[in-house]
Structure formats: structure tokens, C-alpha cells
Amino acid sequence: MGSVRRYDSGVDVDVTREQARLDWETGTIFRPIRTGNAFEETVERLLQAIKLGVFGPGDRLPAERDLAARLGVSRETLREALRTLQQADCVAPRRGRYGGTFVTYRMPEPDVADLRRAARDLGGALEDALTYRQVLEVGAAEAAARRPLSPEQRAHLEDRLTELDAAPAEQYRQLDSRFHLAIGELTGSPSLAAAIAEARMRLNDLLNAIPMLDRNIEHAAEQHRAMVRAILDGDGDAARRATEEHLAATASLLRGFLA
Amino acid sequence: MGSVRRYDSGVDVDVTREQARLDWETGTIFRPIRTGNAFEETVERLLQAIKLGVFGPGDRLPAERDLAARLGVSRETLREALRTLQQADCVAPRRGRYGGTFVTYRMPEPDVADLRRAARDLGGALEDALTYRQVLEVGAAEAAARRPLSPEQRAHLEDRLTELDAAPAEQYRQLDSRFHLAIGELTGSPSLAAAIAEARMRLNDLLNAIPMLDRNIEHAAEQHRAMVRAILDGDGDAARRATEEHLAATASLLRGFLA
DNA sequence: CGTCAATGGTCTGAAGTCGGACCATTGGGT
């Protein structure tokens, strides 16, 4: 300790502490540029779009050429991904005009064993994802509330809530995702909406595996209403508090099943 | 309006509204998988590591083999990126043992003309980035405050503040970045820290181009102290408020120069 | 004064990815 070196900047620094700082920061800034190859990431995205409920069973995905362009990937790579999903019985292609790629995926029944396995796979990334999601969604709710919303936007949010309240049990998770995603989109910040979608994707397998009890659903519904009310009222503080409470409840429910 | 169709799910939906929802959500979920090729992203990362001040003038970057592994990129791609930076006089390689790639980049003088140009280049992405940053950093400060911190972590945070207070004008921006990044790292969530780094990178050229007046620096220093105090005290609400205030001040300073 | 280990510099063959052209199929429209 206390070893000191003079740099060409003319500033004396403690070499040991400086090294510790560097080790720490390089890990953050020099993280991997790409998590996998284009093909794998494409599969992941498509699967998550389906699991998040953006496309339900029977829905048609955008045409290959269009989808490839949206994903910024060549059509061939996209097709390879679609072929994989097809073999996993998630989608089925239909040729000809008015054809397309149609979703055949059905949500599996929630299963606590699945949940534990999924949590083990995530490992330390679980706490990371929960913190990440908390910060993003709480912040988004507040940001959405503090923003002037168009009548269309207000209607859209209420639609999501109504849809969710009327959801049959097997669609609940997907419509819940739609609702939370909608709040992210209301912030008007594409980056924020994308980050929320990503965070939710990471937790999605876990959330999907939680058995939904009527009592939990009712509780969640109340919290959802509080969030919507606060956002439509433009009350940022209330929106933040309501979202905080809702996410804390979900997180502790999750931890409960893992304990 | 009111056109209704029955899907195989047996649920009647308003086709017009359903289409609007799809258009909206597909934009979020089917955003591009990769923003550019590996080479471009590598250049960007390196440049940002330097501009954010993780590596100052004269510092040595990690060895090529090591750096390539950290970035998840082949050594050849990394070298191509380094060659580009070399041609831009940002780094210089030195061969032999104890050699390496050394940073030669010097911060340009702040210039309002640069700032306006950079803002124009960003376009609508500016508001996006500001919102994104606000949510992330405010949330991170609160999360860090609500978390038990080790003595090393507390010392690290205080080091960053001390370092920043003692900063010569030409290093101020870089040390400011280090300080804000440190808060993200204190949350213990790598995803959150990475997102903060990314958000800051997007605004970096803008922030760097703001002429720093003594009055602003003093004001910022006060806010920084309040943030640190709140985080070390474990006072989440205070941390959030202090960060909110600080970022609002920076944002309005920025908008002022753009107006 | 030589050794040698760590570093940047160079090359190659394989695999991944891309853009684009062209084919095959289908069902609504004329």
C-alpha cells in the first residue's frame, strides 16, 4: 500500500488502488460486444416475442423479408432461425399469397420444478435481472406519468389493463407482459422500452413457471389499476410507489417458490 | 372501426385496434439485433472507454489477446479496430515485452459549435437518451443506497468523489463519468452498470462539448456530495432526489446551449 | 551480454453472414 507512481499527467496516484479501479471498470466497459452469433440471437428474439405474447397462437408473423429487415439480419439467417423454431413446433410456415409463418406455440403448464431449474440456470444473474427490472420499470412508470399522453396512448394503456383483467388463466402471463411493455412504450423512449422488454425476457421463463393463484391475480390486478390510475393522473410519485409495490410482490412470490 | 373478427382462440377482437397494437409492439420487440458489424462496434467501445476516461493519456490498454477475449471478438477484428484508432491518433502501439497499445487521445476543447452539430446528429435520439439515462441513474442511486455496502465499496465511491473534486478542468468530464459509473457498479447489477455506461456513452460527445464554468462545477460538486452522502447513509429517497436534481440540472444546461 | 517471456504483426483455411436473384405455391380478383 501507499506505493506511489508519477504518471506523465503529473499526478501522483496510489498504484494499488488505481489497479483495483481499472480491474473493476474494465469489466464493465469491456464486456462482450455480442452474446452469440446472429442465428442464435434471432432464435432467441423470435421465441421471446412469442413467449411474451406479442404473437399468440394462430397469429401470423411478419413476412420473412420484412422481419429480416426489422431484425437487421439477412433473410437466410432469419430462415435458419425459423427452421429451428419449426422443428421445435413453435411455428409453422404456409406457402402462397396470404401464407406466412404462423405461431403454433402453446404455453406449457406452470411447474415449480421447471421454475427451480430455470432459476438454477440463471444463477447469480437472477438478482441482477431483478434489480435491473426494478430500476427500469419503476423509472418508466414515473416517466410515463410525468409525460403528457395523447388520448390514443391513454386508451391503449386502458385497453391493456382491461384485456388483462378479462384474461383466461392460460393467457394471463402473456397479457401481463403486454401490459408492462405498454408502460415502457408510453415513456416515448425506445431505448427504455427495449430495455424493459429485454429485462422481462430474461425473467420470462421464471415468471411463466409460477403457478398463478386467484388470490395473487386479484392482488396484482389491484396493483395494476393503481399504476394505471397514477399514470393517467400524471402522478409520478404514486406511479413509482405503485410499481415498486407490485414488482416487490412479484419478486417475493418468486423467491418464495425458490426457497 | 368496430370491425370484429373471431380468431381461433375464440376471442372476438377489434381488428383495427389489434393491428395498431401489433404495429406498435413489433417495433419494440423486433428492433435490430446488431447495430453494426463487429469491427464498428469494437471501434466504438474502445473509443468510448477512452472518452469516458477509463483509460487516460499514457495508459496502456489490455494486451490484444486479452482485450479480444473480453470483448468477445476475434483478435483480428480487434486489431482492425485498433488500426483505425491508431490512424485517428487515439492510440499508439509499442512492440516487445512491456510493450502494448497506449492511449494518446487528448480531449478537445469544449466548443458550442461541436455541441450543436452533435445534437443535430443525434436528432430525436437526444430526448430518448436523456430519458433513458435519467431512469437508469436515478434508479441506480436508489438501488445502491438501499444495499449494504462493503467498506471497500464505500471507500471506492468516496475516492471517486475526492478525485473529481480535485480534478483539473481538462479531466473533469472523464472523472465525472467515472463517478457516475461507480454508482452503477455499486448496485451490484452488471446489467444496470452496463446500461448506464451505454447511456452515458450516447450523451458523451454532447456532455464533453459543454464549456464548464466554475459556477456549474461548484454546483455539480455540491450535488455529487449530496448523492454520496445519501448513498452511504442508505437513504434511498434522498439518493433518488439528489440524483434527479443533478441530472435535471445537467439536462437543462445542455438544452440551454442547444436553444 | 545473452535469455526469454510477453507483446504486437502476419498469414491461412474454415465458418458465418450477407445481398440478391430466381423458383414454387397459393388464393383472391378479374
Place this chain on the structure above:
DNA sequence: ACCCAATGGTCCGACTTCAGACCATTGACG
């Protein structure tokens, strides 16, 4: 009954990226 536009299916040549091996250089250390 035919046409044709939109869709999935197939293929190819060019470019990018990769993994790994090998070379060249340097300076601290014995």
C-alpha cells in the same frame, strides 16, 4: 378459368469474422 401479387423455398458469389499458428521485437533480469 385465368392472372398475378405476395409469400415461402433455394441457391450462389462476395464479404466478414473467426480460431489458431507462427514471426518479429523489445527490455528486464540473471
